[in-house]
Amino acid sequence: MQAIRRRAVIAAGVVAALSIGVAGCAKSDRDSGTEVKSTGGTFIFAGAGDPKNFDPIFNDDGESFRPIRQLYDTLVTHKPGTADLTGGLAESWENDPTGKVWTFKLRQGVKFHDGTALDATAVCANFDRWYNMKGEAAQSQMIYYTDIFGGFAGSPDALYDNCKASDAATAVLTLKKYKGAFPGAFALTAFSIASPAALKQYDADTVTQNGDSFAYSSFANEHPTGTGAFTFGGWNKATGEITLNRNPDYWGDKAKVDKMIIKVIKDENTRKQELRAGTVQAIDFPAPADRKALASEGYKVLDRPAFxxxxxxxxxxxxxxxxxxxxxxxxxxxxxxxxxxxxxxxxxxxxxxxxxxxxxxxxxxxxxxxxxxxxxxxxxxxxxxxxxxxxxxxxxxxxxxxxxxxxxxxxxxxxxxxxxxxxxxxxxxxxxxxxxxxxxxxxxxxxxxxxxxxxxxxxxxxxxxxxxxxxxxxxxxxxxxxxxxxxxxxxxxxxxxxxxxxxxxxxxxxxxxxxxxxxxxxAPPAVVTTKNVAGLVPSPLTAEQFNTVSLTK
CATH class of the missing domain: 3.10.105.10 (Dipeptide-binding Protein; Domain 3)
Incomplete structure (x- = not known):
């Protein structure tokens, strides 16, 4: 875990003092400085519902966030298996005594999937984008932004003031007032950092309302571009399969499998049948009656603490x-x-x-x-x-x-x-x-x-x-x-x-x-895997990262 500077005693110790964790979870290879080499293969996870799209800011549900977490990173993240904060795209961060000014020191050499560089200007472009949303984009499902930042440009409730790049590796975020949600809220998946070049190229802010629903851009549906351990390989809506490919240039622990497929199977019994048939290697949220049966059959039932x-x-x-x-x-x-x-x-x-x-x-x-x-x-x-x-x-x-x-x-x-x-x-x-x-x-x-x-x-x-x-x-x-x-x-x-x-x-x-x-x-939710799945660390936040998963023979 990277050092976190805390010059002010503002919302700093709460998360650490009250953290929820999984006992005995594996230490991150990133912390030890070793590189994880791919063991190959395809890991297939059975999702329980369709994602809405893959643009983080327009989402607020777990089925959408599961693939998004693999494609993008946030400035701050959580240590695997816990609710403890640690560095993400920011190696460290600090706040001033008022709690209104946050300074992020960014990792060096990080690239978006389109090859463009992550720097402070790119980080600030994301904050500016969210704040300046207009029209149907602002009216769509931007629940996390309005909950955390209060409103958009022109709103009297808007919390955001500005973001400046003091140098390429330092982003300084200024808020209009202190809010207890920070620094924890910087780890929200909705606030993942996307490539500004890709956002512009694929018209990310073009959102249209069709009756009671919204239609999103080609960025959101076809070209999501982050810095994550996996890159986007496509969404086949006919088969319900989302393909994610190993990112060989990932800045952190590189994925151990070559490919991950999230296969949407909406029926609970069908998910269970496919797990037993070996056509998927993991299912989420098993029915209470199935947990003991699956464990007795040799499947790994991994409990998450109820949070x-x-x-x-x-x-x-x-x-x-x-x-x-x-x-x-x-x-x-x-x-x-x-x-x-x-x-x-x-x-x-x-x-x-x-x-x-x-x-x-x-x-x-x-x-x-x-x-x-x-x-x-x-x-x-x-x-x-x-x-x-x-x-x-x-x-x-x-x-x-x-x-x-x-x-x-x-x-x-x-x-x-x-x-x-x-x-x-x-x-x-x-x-x-x-x-x-x-x-x-x-x-x-x-x-x-x-x-x-x-x-x-x-x-x-x-x-x-x-x-x-x-x-x-x-x-x-x-x-x-x-x-x-x-x-x-x-x-x-x-x-x-x-x-x-x-x-x-x-x-x-x-x-x-x-x-x-x-x-x-x-309720403590569980995730169930086949015997040959190793390295999956259950998260109390249901925020698993799958770059740690490997398939044994």
Missing amino acids: NILYLGINQKNNPKLKDLRVRQAIAYALNRAQLVQTKGPGGSAVADEFLPNTVLGYATDVQKYAYDVAKAKQLLADAGATGLTLNFYYPTEVSRPYMPNPQEIFTVLANDLQAAGIKVNGVPRPWNGGFKDDVQQFGKQDLHILGWTGDYNDPGNFVGTFFGRGKVEFGDQAMTEMFDAIGKADATVDQSAKKAAFEQVNRDLATKWLPAVPIWH
Whole structure:
């Protein structure tokens, strides 16, 4: 791990102190200074859903980020198997005492896949690009940018000020105010650094809206160009195969396999069948019932620590009854979450009482808990004049997520609980990309939905701030200014003990005063491989890098 300079005590020790790791994970060869030689072969990973595209800034889901992480690098990254920060494209970084000015010392000799050089000017071009997005590009799925940087050029909430190259190896980023998300947010896959030449050549910022979805550029779909351990070999949408080729000029540990294929197999049983047939070497998010069976058959079941949350989102916009706190509390009391964990949760799952894991700063042990109580739910509905309430419940199909291995089954259990309390449920299944995410996060068509989150870095703002730090279509809660202000103030608190106390109070108030959603569970997701796969290091962030993988005979 490269040295990290910390002249100011601003957000510096949180990640290290509260890191989530996998015990005994292998030391990076980059740290030892040795070069890994290719062992050859093709590693085939079964993806659970289609990626949206391969332009990092326009994505926010794991199926898109899996290939993106292999193609690009970020300025800051995580040590394999942990949430600890280490150098990525930046060998080191430091912040000034205000936390507003960040200086990155870049690695020398790094090349983009098109042969152009990574330097400070290229880094700043990426930050400038994100900040200056306009029109349909800015309106598309740039969730990470707006969550972290507040807004685009001209927005009063914009956090970004400027980025300057003081020399070829030094990029200096200036923000308008301190934000607790940094430095962890610099490791977000959405903020991967792309080749400015390729962005320009392939019209990366050309985005058009078609009905309820967006169409992206040839850069995003055909010519993604980063600095990663793999280069792009094509996306065959007919077969669902994404081909990644070993980058022989990679600056870090070179991939051990010649090629990686991500094969999209949307049906869970089919993924399992292909693993057993040997046509794929790895699958993600096995069903809870399959984990023991696969392990007993000799497959490697690699658990990741639970660093996630599944929640039932409540959209207050479409049905005025949902604006009544008593109705939202009734929904919480109606859910038998303990039984859901026992019957549908992966091994080691636990009922969630708040919206972040208990290892994250600001977790409050004394939040109000909503035990399963059908009678209380019915009484609250009656008190609110909401007897006979009918709600449209959206859930995704053709996908498994780390926090949601089988959305159909989870929906069925929760819908039955709600109906037992007197709430009529209209189930609305929608495909993950090009359907569910657009309907829920862009257009807010739902009353209820199930969704979740795997943490990107160890900070409370990455959980509750991402969900509830501002008005979002997903929850229809634009009027909850007290909640937005409280989260904003907590996130802007420099002193770590004061920040801890502020977020603890936020979590108490989320459970009692605001309740924009109901936390369901924390679930440890797994990845399963065939016996001949070696070197795969599971990440608590589900952010695996596959350059470490080799195939044995």
